[in-house]
Amino acid sequence: MVALKLPDRHSGEGDVPHLYEAIASDLLNKGYSINIGALPEALTEALWQQVQSLSQQEFSAAGIGRDKGHMVNNFVRSDEISWITGETDTGSRWLDWAAQLQAYLNRRLLLGLFSFESHYAHYARGDFYKKHLDAFKGQANRTLSLVVYLNPGWQPEDGGELVLYTGDDGHKLQVTPGFGTVVAFLSEEFPHEVLPAQRDRYSIAGWFRVNTTNSAKVDPPA
Numbered sequence: 001m002v003a004l005k006l007p008d009r010h011s012g013e014g015d016v017p018h019l020y021e022a023i024a025s026d027l028l029n030k031g032y033s034i035n036i037g038a039l040p041e042a043l044t045e046a047l048w049q050q051v052q053s054l055s056q057q058e059f060s061a062a063g064i065g066r067d068k069g070h071m072v073n074n075f076v077r078s079d080e081i082s083w084i085t086g087e088t089d090t091g092s093r094w095l096d097w098a099a100q101l102q103a104y105l106n107r108r109l110l111l112g113l114f115s116f117e118s119h120y121a122h123y124a125r126g127d128f129y130k131k132h133l134d135a136f137k138g139q140a141n142r143t144l145s146l147v148v149y150l151n152p153g154w155q156p157e158d159g160g161e162l163v164l165y166t167g168d169d170g171h172k173l174q175v176t177p178g179f180g181t182v183v184a185f186l187s188e189e190f191p192h193e194v195l196p197a198q199r200d201r202y203s204i205a206g207w208f209r210v211n212t213t214n215s216a217k218v219d220p221p222a
């Protein structure tokens with residue numbers, strides 16, 4: 001008798017269109033998407049291994065704002081970050097996964113996402129990130145925020161939820177930072193915060209940008 005092997009949705013990084021489509025349709029309908037434990041398991045495991053192997057030296061205090069405006073402000077956020085590059089196998093697998101998501105969203109939603117940057121974040125016990133927006137309206141910088149959590153066995157009493165303010169009426173959602181959960185939201189639309197956790201909390205935060213190199217100069221005059 002021939003044993004049929006059923007495809008395992010989480011067996012590899014190849015089977016991603018289902019998740020990409022879930023994110024695309026959620027963004028279209030609501031502007032945000034929450035997918036519990038949805039990142040391919042092998043990739044989540046590898047990222048978890050990597051974040052655990054980073055030494056304290058490879059993390060630095062997270063700042064607010066970019067370039068000259070960049071400031072470390074422990075009143076707003078107290079986590080530490082480490083930028084992800086394609087120099088390691090795991091880093092490049094993650095960046096490939098994000099690039100495929102970018103390509104899918106551009107095809108499906110015509111978002112015109114152009115670049116992606118991301119970092120690991122470590123919130124030690126008690127760390128937080130107060131309510132903020134990842135981008136400011138009118139400055140076409142960060143368009144889509146993406147967060148993935150790397151915390152096996154997270155319990156409700158561990159805290160550390162992401163609070164996403166989804167409505168003008170103050171309506172909010174709380175997301176448990178559980179292993180492989182993937183959250184995406186339009187950066188200009190959704191204020192959010194990270195509540196203090198009772199144990200170490202690991203994540204990746206990333207942002208897709210549109211191309212801001214002065215399109216007026218590049219486009220031919222009408």
Ligand SMILES: O=C(O)CCC(=O)C(=O)O
Binds near residue numbers: 121147161192193203
């Ligand atoms: O870790 C999270 O849940 C969100 C992090 C965040 O808001 C940020 O890094 O901008």
Ligand SMILES: [Fe+2]
Binds near residue numbers: 192
């Ligand atoms: Fe944020």
